[in-house]
Amino acid sequence: MPSKLPRLIPFVLLVAGFTIASVLPARNARPVYAGLTVHEWGTFTSIAGRDGQAVEWSALNGSTDLPGFVEHFRGDGFKLGLRGTVRMETPVLYFYDSREENVSVKVSFSKGVITEWYPRASHVEPAANLFDGSLYQAHPDGSIAWDAVTVSPSMRAEFPRQRQDSHYYAARMTSATPLRVKTPTGEQQEKFLFYRGVSTFRAPISAKLTADGKVQIENGGEEEIPNTILFERRAEKMGYRIGGALPKEAVLEPPQLTGKAADLGRELEGMLVARGLYQDEAQAMVETWRGSWFEEGSRLIYVVPAGFVNKILPLSIKPAPAQIARAFVGRLELVTPATEKAVESAFAAHDKATLEQYGRFLEPILQTMMAKQPDRSRIAKLTEYLNAVYSAQAMQVRSRN
Numbered sequence: 001m002p003s004k005l006p007r008l009i010p011f012v013l014l015v016a017g018f019t020i021a022s023v024l025p026a027r028n029a030r031p032v033y034a035g036l037t038v039h040e041w042g043t044f045t046s047i048a049g050r051d052g053q054a055v056e057w058s059a060l061n062g063s064t065d066l067p068g069f070v071e072h073f074r075g076d077g078f079k080l081g082l083r084g085t086v087r088m089e090t091p092v093l094y095f096y097d098s099r100e101e102n103v104s105v106k107v108s109f110s111k112g113v114i115t116e117w118y119p120r121a122s123h124v125e126p127a128a129n130l131f132d133g134s135l136y137q138a139h140p141d142g143s144i145a146w147d148a149v150t151v152s153p154s155m156r157a158e159f160p161r162q163r164q165d166s167h168y169y170a171a172r173m174t175s176a177t178p179l180r181v182k183t184p185t186g187e188q189q190e191k192f193l194f195y196r197g198v199s200t201f202r203a204p205i206s207a208k209l210t211a212d213g214k215v216q217i218e219n220g221g222e223e224e225i226p227n228t229i230l231f232e233r234r235a236e237k238m239g240y241r242i243g244g245a246l247p248k249e250a251v252l253e254p255p256q257l258t259g260k261a262a263d264l265g266r267e268l269e270g271m272l273v274a275r276g277l278y279q280d281e282a283q284a285m286v287e288t289w290r291g292s293w294f295e296e297g298s299r300l301i302y303v304v305p306a307g308f309v310n311k312i313l314p315l316s317i318k319p320a321p322a323q324i325a326r327a328f329v330g331r332l333e334l335v336t337p338a339t340e341k342a343v344e345s346a347f348a349a350h351d352k353a354t355l356e357q358y359g360r361f362l363e364p365i366l367q368t369m370m371a372k373q374p375d376r377s378r379i380a381k382l383t384e385y386l387n388a389v390y391s392a393q394a395m396q397v398r399s400r401n
Helices: 005-023 167-172 261-274 279-293 306-312 337-348 352-371 376-400
Strands: 037-047 086-096 101-109 112-118 123-125 142-151 179-183 186-190 193-199 205-209 215-219 227-234 237-242 249-252 297-303 315-318 323-334
Touching (some): 037 352, 086 167, 086 279, 205 297, 205 323, 297 337, 337 352
Antiparallel strands (some): 215 249
């Protein structure tokens, strides 16, 4: 009888091939998910005062590179920008699904107001006109809702695009499922839901300078801060020091200005993946904020605890996703002696380029400098600088409106 071994060999090799393929991950494999999966990233930006706590500032002032199709809050009483303690910047919600599905989404914002968004939302509250200081008066928490979002893996999406220099588009560089929203003026397509806002909630972390030039940081919440980074950039030199998790308090040495932005970017990506983001989502977030996080000045960058995010930004999605991951990064700007010297020298020399590097933080920087200045003549000079900042802010608002 002839042997059956030659006939078995191809079958065995075929089975072995399928087995190996199922074990080895594909280099460019899409994320694996069962049912509707939602991931989100965003930032909370603040600036620390002399006591280390986040101070009030005009968080909407300064230039924006958002494309023209993004929708904005507008009100007749909206003058010099809403003053708050925190600027919630560019949260994006990604959706993943293997089949087309209709979902509704609502995000509430404690003590805040939503100021920009895309696609067009069904509801944005509060709807009343806002004005300077209104966030410190009694008002309902802000919120935004999209009542009918279609998540469609088969859709041949054509996303809008204006002004090529906007960092908005980096958030699209993921494998998220495209979505569409029907509006009174037609259908809008995007890779995510986007929104921004301003609030007066207390930042979960504080940071102040010690007498010997170190930075004392304190966790003001009940949850451990998952990770902290002390960053500094002066002209072409930059450095960072990873402080790790923060259960309660720590003192960080200033970083040596010998670091590389690419290395820090990889560190941040790893921290975001550890919070549940896919690798391409983490890369998209770092690419979106690279120019801002790594700009001139000193700041504490930290990963916001999940419980704090859920408290400040309660998220409701129907039908309920099988899995949700939310990763937020906090940025607490620090007014160091190096920053004070650079700002004052720039004002004295009418160095507009240097002043623009500090942009929207100029007002709180000068306020912090004045708070610890006993010399009346220097206070008068700083007040003159501050008035110049206010005038510039008013001109920016008028030009936008």
